[in-house]
């Protein structure tokens with residue numbers, strides 16, 4: 001499969017390029033040049049597979065000659081061998097809803113599912129590479145832990161994670177900072193998540209610096225994360241679809257997870273609506289409900305993993321909506337940068353064929369957790385609660401799967417506000433409270449961070 005950039009579709013890239021670079025040099029995102037959907041017969045064959053087998057069938061067409069299917073299958077098994085449930089993900093009932101539990105990996109959020117695989121992709125690639133890679137990633141909490149767990153101790157690479165100092169939950173922080181492996185570096189930035197993200201972007205854009213350290217990235221625009229996430233949409237459909245199209249409600253920040261659902265739909269999976277569920281940082285809800293894509297200031301909420309105003313992966317959808325015209329996409333992206341973009345009616349119609357959106361504020365989120373606990377004696381994390389609440393507001397409970405993106409113990413404050421008790425860590429992770437933490441605090445200063453990286457490698 002060949003890839004192009006959303007901002008210049010005349011140059012072609014291999015999966016290996018796409019995987020290692022993350023972002024195209026022109027600032028665009030990589031997407032496949034074309035996508036061939038599975039036939040009805042293919043889907044029937046896929047429907048009886050176990051999770052790992054299904055993952056191999058779905059991912060393989062996207063990776064070209066990066067590795068053989070046999071090698072891919074073995075990396076998939078290795079990646080998911082230490083998940084806490086046998087089939088990687090789990091489906092449970094909650095009233096009329098089905099809940100797709102994606103948090104049974106090592107760091108208790110859905111990001112493990114893609115990241116564990118990426119970690120093994122790096123290892124596979126670096127066995128034959130000559131130069132050490134330095135991966136730098138910004139996190140609002142969950143990405144960093146997932147990345148560190150997937151990359152710690154791997155040879156020929158270092159991982160640097162920038163998190164906003166004192167702005168993530170202690171569990172989130174501990175899952176990152178208790179590791180002793182020498183290739184793990186935690187940096188607490190005196191600033192917010194946007195500052196961390198901007199520091200990483202500036203380092204990427206400084207070609208001198210990024211070439212010098214052989215920099216690579218694993219944030220949610222990396223295409224390999226999208227393909228790994230598309231798998232669980234198929235899995236859920238085959239388990240519970242019964243031949244009826246399903247809708248999926250997805251707590252959304254960077255538009256990565258829900259875009260994976262869109263990819264599944266493009267691959268032929270019978271998906272009805274993809275519900276974009278946001279917190280009060282609701283740029284995507286404003287965009288999809290009324291075309292308004294103006295950026296506002298990011299506000300901190302009790303769903304920190306969705307406190308985002310630049311939904312990077314949205315560019316991939318816009319490229320599609322613009323009929324794969326990279327000049328149009330480039331033009332739109334420069335308008336967005338100047339905060340002067342409004343989605344025109346024609347484009348909005350196209351988006352609404354697949355997407356619908358809703359928003360919950362912090363109180364509604366807490367109320368939702370409380371309500372669910374009272375009715376079903378189940379504790380859901382606040383992000384999941386937004387997914388459930390959005391589908392409820394839209395009255396789309398029928399044939400609807402809500403993606404449960406994190407374990408409730410990661411967000412003790414919101415849970416306590418709702419039900420006046422906290423949720424315990426799974427037994428296998430209690431050790432995170434006993435170990436010593438290791439991280440350095442740096443001011444929000446690009447040169448300081450660059451020096452830190454250079455002096456560490």
Ligand SMILES: *Cc1c(COP(=O)(O)O)cnc(C)c1O
Pocket residue numbers: 109110111142143220251252253254255256257258305306383405406
């Ligand atoms: C990252 C994250 C999200 C948002 O996912 P996107 O792919 O950025 O839309 C939602 N919930 C949790 C718990 C997360 O960690």
